Amino acid sequence: MNLKELSEKLGLSQTTVSRALNGYPEVSEATREKVQLLAKRHNYSPNTRAKGLATGRAHAIGHVIPTARRHEVVNPIFGDFIAGAGEVYAANNFDMVLSIVEGGDEEKVYRAFKTRGTVDGVILHGPRINDERIPLLQEIGLPFVVHGRASGVETDYSWLDVNNRRAFTRATEFLIDLGHRRIGLINGLEDMDFAHRRKIGYEDGLKARGLNIDPLIMRSDEMTESNGYTAAGEMLDSEAPPTAILVSSIITALGTRRAIEDRGLKMGRDVSVVTYDDSLSYLANGIDVPIFTATRSSVRDAGRQLSNLLLAKISDPSRPPDHILLEAELTVGQSTGPAPST
Amino acid sequence: MNLKELSEKLGLSQTTVSRALNGYPEVSEATREKVQLLAKRHNYSPNTRAKGLATGRAHAIGHVIPTARRHEVVNPIFGDFIAGAGEVYAANNFDMVLSIVEGGDEEKVYRAFKTRGTVDGVILHGPRINDERIPLLQEIGLPFVVHGRASGVETDYSWLDVNNRRAFTRATEFLIDLGHRRIGLINGLEDMDFAHRRKIGYEDGLKARGLNIDPLIMRSDEMTESNGYTAAGEMLDSEAPPTAILVSSIITALGTRRAIEDRGLKMGRDVSVVTYDDSLSYLANGIDVPIFTATRSSVRDAGRQLSNLLLAKISDPSRPPDHILLEAELTVGQSTGPAPST
DNA sequence: CTGCATATCCAAAGCGCTTTGGGAGCGAAG
DNA sequence: CTTCGCTCCCAAAGCGCTTTGGATATGCAG
Incomplete structure (x- = not known):
C-alpha cells in the first residue's frame, strides 16, 4: 500500500492525501479524517526512502x-x-x-x-x-x-x-577525610578524555592536602574486570600498598574487590574502594545499601x-x-x- | 557531488557511470577506470535513499x-x-x-x-x-x-x-561427579526460551543420577548482579543450603560470589559455582586461570x-x-x- | 449579476539513483 | 556493398514521496 494506491482508493490526489496525513492546513478537516481513517485501516506508512529523497532528510x-x-x-x-x-x-x-x-x-x-x-x-x-x-x-x-x-x-x-574532575577530587577528599594517606588510582585509558580529567581530579585532591602523587599506585588500562584485578593485585602486593583505591568503573571495581578478597583482606575494612558508577541497569550498585561507595551519574x-x-x-x-x-x-x-x- | 554532476564532468551519461561503478560488463575497462578514478577523487558515494528507492532494497x-x-x-x-x-x-x-x-x-x-x-x-x-x-x-x-x-x-x-539444555546437563553432572548432592539453580526469567532449556537440562542432570528436584533452591529472575546476590543469599541462609549453584550468567555469578563471601564462605571450597559465560569482552572470565568454572559460548x-x-x-x-x-x-x-x- | 477573497483540491516537477530498451559504430562474414 | 553481431554507450522511465504553482468552487459584498 503506497500513496498512489491510497489516493486512488480515496478518489483524491496524492497531494491532498500527503497533506492530510502531514497535517497541512490546506485540507478540510472532513477529508483529513477520511484519509486518516483509511490510512489506519490499511496501516499505511510512507516509505522512508522515498520520503527521505523528497525531503532531503534521513530522519x-x-x-x-x-x-x-x-x-x-x-x-x-x-x-x-x-x-x-x-x-x-x-x-x-x-x-x-x-x-x-x-x-x-x-x-x-x-x-x-x-x-x-x-x-x-x-x-x-x-x-x-x-x-x-x-x-x-x-x-x-x-x-x-x-x-x-x-x-x-x-x-x-x-x-x-x-564533571569527572570534580567527582574524583571529591572522592579523593572523602578518602583523605577517612584518614587514608596512600590512595591508589585504577583509571581507564588515559588518552580518553574522561580518564584524563579523572586523573587530574585525583591529583588535585591529593595536592590540596599535601599528599604526594605516586605513579607506583596509578594504573591506566581498558576497564575490564580482569584489568581491575591485576592492577589492584599489583598494588596490594607492592612494598607500600595503598589503603584505599579509586576506581574508574564498577566493572573494574569488581575485579578490584576480587583482588582484595583473594588476599584475605576485607573491602571497606582493610582496603577502601571508591568507584565511578554509570548506573548500568544490570550492575546496579546494590539494592538497598550500595555495595560500593561511588560517584554516580546515569549514562x-x-x-x-x-x-x-x-x-x-x-x-x-x-x-x-x-x-x-x-x-x-x-x-x-x-x-x-x-x-x-x- | 551526485551522479549527475559526476557524469557531466566525465562527459558520460548517468547510465554509463552508474554501470561503471557497479561493475556491469557493458562498459569498457578504460572508461570504468576513468570513472572510478574521478569518483574517488571527489569521494562520491551514491545516496543511500535514492539507491534504495530505485532498487527497492534498504541495505x-x-x-x-x-x-x-x-x-x-x-x-x-x-x-x-x-x-x-x-x-x-x-x-x-x-x-x-x-x-x-x-x-x-x-x-x-x-x-x-x-x-x-x-x-x-x-x-x-x-x-x-x-x-x-x-x-x-x-x-x-x-x-x-x-x-x-x-x-x-x-x-x-x-x-x-x-545447546543450552546439554550445557546445563553437563554442568550438573560435573558437579554431581564432584560429590555434590544439593545443587541450586539461579536462572534467567523462565519465559525466555534459553532459560527454559537450561532448567530442563539441569533437571535432566539431576534425574539421571537419581537426585530430586527441589524448587526451594531454584530461582528465576532478570540476570543482574543484585538478583544473583539475593537469590544465592536466600539459598545459603535456608534450612538446607546447596553445596553448589548453577548460574545462568557471569553477571549473576558475580552476585552469587558476593553472597557466598559475605557469609564468610569461600567459593570453590565451601560452595561450588558453575556459570554460563557469554564471553563478554569486558567481563572475561579470568586471564590465565578461569575464575569460574563455566559453560561458555561466544555471543x-x-x-x-x-x-x-x-x-x-x-x-x-x-x-x-x-x-x-x-x-x-x-x-x-x-x-x-x-x-x-x- | 459581477468581482474578489477564501477554501479546497490537483497536475506535474523533482529528489538521485537503477534499469529497460534501444542505437551508434565497427570489424568480419557473405 | 550489405548484413550480422559485437561492443560501448545513451535517453528516458520509474521508484514513492513532497511541494510548487495553479485551478476550481464557494461565499459574500457591492
Whole structure:
C-alpha cells in the first residue's frame, strides 16, 4: 500500500492525501479524517526512502562506536546510553543507525554518513584528548554532539559531560577525610578524555592536602574486570600498598574487590574502594545499601539528554552549541571505612 | 557531488557511470577506470535513499532489542552480539538500525520496518516460549533469523542457538561427579526460551543420577548482579543450603560470589559455582586461570554467524531455513571443588 | 449579476539513483 | 556493398514521496 494506491482508493490526489496525513492546513478537516481513517485501516506508512529523497532528510541518527584498538572490547556503557537515546528517537520517529568500527577507521564512516546521506547527525562517543573527529565532523558539515569533551580541541561544539574532575577530587577528599594517606588510582585509558580529567581530579585532591602523587599506585588500562584485578593485585602486593583505591568503573571495581578478597583482606575494612558508577541497569550498585561507595551519574539519562540536544540542533541548525555539565553524586556504601591504624 | 554532476564532468551519461561503478560488463575497462578514478577523487558515494528507492532494497538490517518489562534492564550481551554482527555488516556495506522498545511494543516496530521499508530483514533477539513474534514476522513477510529458538513454535524458521539444555546437563553432572548432592539453580526469567532449556537440562542432570528436584533452591529472575546476590543469599541462609549453584550468567555469578563471601564462605571450597559465560569482552572470565568454572559460548561469534545467515537469506529468499546448534564448552576454573564432607 | 477573497483540491516537477530498451559504430562474414 | 553481431554507450522511465504553482468552487459584498 503506497500513496498512489491510497489516493486512488480515496478518489483524491496524492497531494491532498500527503497533506492530510502531514497535517497541512490546506485540507478540510472532513477529508483529513477520511484519509486518516483509511490510512489506519490499511496501516499505511510512507516509505522512508522515498520520503527521505523528497525531503532531503534521513530522519535517522548515527552512532559510531569504536571497539578499542588492540583488544576487542566493547564499552559496556553503550548499551545503557543507547537505551536512553533510543527512547527519545522512538518518541520522535527517528531511526538509530549503529556502526561498529575498529578504532581509527571512523573517518570513513563519518564521511560515508555524509555523502550517502544515511543520517542527519551523529553522536560522538568516547572523545579522546585532541580528538581529531571533532574538527573532522565540523569540516564535513555533519551535525553532531559529543558525549564527553575533548581536552585540547579549541573550537566550540555541543557536548554533555559529567564533571569527572570534580567527582574524583571529591572522592579523593572523602578518602583523605577517612584518614587514608596512600590512595591508589585504577583509571581507564588515559588518552580518553574522561580518564584524563579523572586523573587530574585525583591529583588535585591529593595536592590540596599535601599528599604526594605516586605513579607506583596509578594504573591506566581498558576497564575490564580482569584489568581491575591485576592492577589492584599489583598494588596490594607492592612494598607500600595503598589503603584505599579509586576506581574508574564498577566493572573494574569488581575485579578490584576480587583482588582484595583473594588476599584475605576485607573491602571497606582493610582496603577502601571508591568507584565511578554509570548506573548500568544490570550492575546496579546494590539494592538497598550500595555495595560500593561511588560517584554516580546515569549514562542512560545522558543518552536521553544528549539525543534531545542533537534533535534540537538538527531542526534548528543555527542553534548555538550547548554545553551540559552534570555533577556526579557521591553515595556512601560499604566499600569504604576509616584507614586502618598502622 | 551526485551522479549527475559526476557524469557531466566525465562527459558520460548517468547510465554509463552508474554501470561503471557497479561493475556491469557493458562498459569498457578504460572508461570504468576513468570513472572510478574521478569518483574517488571527489569521494562520491551514491545516496543511500535514492539507491534504495530505485532498487527497492534498504541495505540495512534491523535489530529490535526489548528492554525487559517492569525493570529497565538492557541485556548486556547485546553489546557483544552487535559488535559481532557489525563486523559482518561493515564488510557487506549494510547499515544496522537499532530500535529499543519496551517489551510488548515490538509488533509496531516490525510492521513499521516492513511498511516503511526501513530494513531488508531483522534479527530476532531473546526469543520466548511460544514467541508470537515469529508467526508475526512470517505473516508480515519480513526476512528474519532468530538468536535462540522458541519452544512451542511449530513453524520452521532460521535460528542459531547454543545447546543450552546439554550445557546445563553437563554442568550438573560435573558437579554431581564432584560429590555434590544439593545443587541450586539461579536462572534467567523462565519465559525466555534459553532459560527454559537450561532448567530442563539441569533437571535432566539431576534425574539421571537419581537426585530430586527441589524448587526451594531454584530461582528465576532478570540476570543482574543484585538478583544473583539475593537469590544465592536466600539459598545459603535456608534450612538446607546447596553445596553448589548453577548460574545462568557471569553477571549473576558475580552476585552469587558476593553472597557466598559475605557469609564468610569461600567459593570453590565451601560452595561450588558453575556459570554460563557469554564471553563478554569486558567481563572475561579470568586471564590465565578461569575464575569460574563455566559453560561458555561466544555471543560475539554468534552475532557474526547469525548476521551472515540473514544476509544469505536476503540475497536468496528461496533459501531453506538454516539451523545452527552450537555446543558450549565446559572449562574448569577455580569456582568448583569437591563437595565439602558433612 | 459581477468581482474578489477564501477554501479546497490537483497536475506535474523533482529528489538521485537503477534499469529497460534501444542505437551508434565497427570489424568480419557473405 | 550489405548484413550480422559485437561492443560501448545513451535517453528516458520509474521508484514513492513532497511541494510548487495553479485551478476550481464557494461565499459574500457591492
